[in-house]
Amino acid sequence: MDTHPNAGPKAPVTYRHDGLVCVDHSLDVPLDHADPHGPTLSLFAREVTAAGREHEDLPRLLWLQGGPGGRAERPNAAGAWLRRALRDYRVVLMDQRGTGRSTPADRRTLAAFPDAAATAAHLAHFRADSIVRDAELLRAHLGGDAARPWSVLGQSFGGFCALTYLSLAPEGLAEVFITGGLPTLTGHADDVYRAAYARTLAHNERYFARYPGDQPLADAVAAHLERNDVRMPSGERLSVRRFQTLGITFGTAAKFDSLHYLLETAFVPGPRGPELSDTFLRGADAVLSFAERPLYALLHEPIYAQGGRPTAWSAHRIREEFPAFDATGIADGDAGPLRFTGEMIYPWQFEEDPALVPLRETAGLLAHRTDWPPLYDLGRLAANEVPVVAAVYYDDMFVDREQALETASAVRGLRPWITNTHAHDGVRADAAVLDRLLAMARGTA
Known part of the structure; x- marks a missing residue:
């Protein structure tokens, strides 16, 4: 049962600032997606549109941030990528479970569990597989019965989540952009x-x-x-x-x-x-x-x-x-x-x-847990039909270049862009990174 003080369904809240229109959403999601009638968590997401375009039928782009355990960027502090993305999309900033305005997981909230074993069992549901299934419920929540596949931009750990998305629910994806986030699929x-x-x-x-x-x-x-x-x-x-x-x-x-x-x-x-x-x-x-x-x-x-x-x-x-x-x-x-x-x-x-x-x-x-489920479906990735482009930063300190390129070769149709011009935060620092990936996805680069 969710004990977050702001839990429960809420009507969307809309406000404006700095040329942006923001709509706040929340919905309940299962702690364990294999047990949809079990305990729930509150999931928060903020939809951002450029002012003047809020009534247009724009496609949605889900931002999957780095981490794990980091909340989504706030519109007043988001990197260079956001303003570029808003030229083409409604951008969805989802606080991944346990972070931000989603049901938080920290030393205070986790103290409600009777012992460390119960806490660890709870946190076993906070990896990319659960994040992706949350995202699919959010997509349906935002789009209703006519929910369309959406685009995903995964930065760092968000790229890991994007590959899990391609493995578990590719039908929910129109296209995938990854920046500094191609993990090893099989390595320890x-x-x-x-x-x-x-x-x-x-x-x-x-x-x-x-x-x-x-x-x-x-x-x-x-x-x-x-x-x-x-x-x-x-x-x-x-x-x-x-x-x-x-x-x-x-x-x-x-x-x-x-x-x-x-x-x-x-x-x-x-x-x-x-x-x-x-x-x-x-x-x-x-x-x-x-x-x-x-x-x-x-x-x-x-x-x-x-x-x-x-x-x-x-x-x-x-x-x-x-x-x-x-x-x-x-x-x-x-x-x-x-x-x-x-x-x-x-x-x-x-x-x-x-x-x-x-x-x-x-x-x-x-x-020391040994019963982790797989995060990637190698067969599904090898047969992938979703357009995927990825920035691989040549000197990335956080994601290994050789492991990233091995993964790129395992995903059918994935187009990598290898660059030494940017560090791990390239997509935040320079709108040209997302510009390049969009051009690649559209066949103009």
């Missing part, structure tokens, strides 16, 4: 993270080549953290290994340089020598806390799980194969130069981040 999480660590090291090299003065500064911060119990303004400790996860910023053009401008605020004079500034510590906390996206941490490895093999904290295990990330002893000169990690999730984060601590046992159960 170990394969994903082994490739990811190598790419992350390469991005470290790019970063320190751009900012060579940051290397001794990063080493000094790590040494200070190893010697001292440093608390962020939130009260939680900033450890060396948690500091290293700031490397997640290397993966996008918008944030690649942000660590540099954070590090330049690192030290201030203290009564007993240099101390880390509140400006630095608050900036680190803003990047590192999972308070706004706990599902990202809980489901980051399960999104790769299929069949009977558990992920078993893959990123944590595979890290041992890359000693460059070991900063133990950096204060005594026994390690270094410091290297930052990327989007990997580790079991110790469920000990250090207050937003995750109550979910530690649940995370362990998900990591």
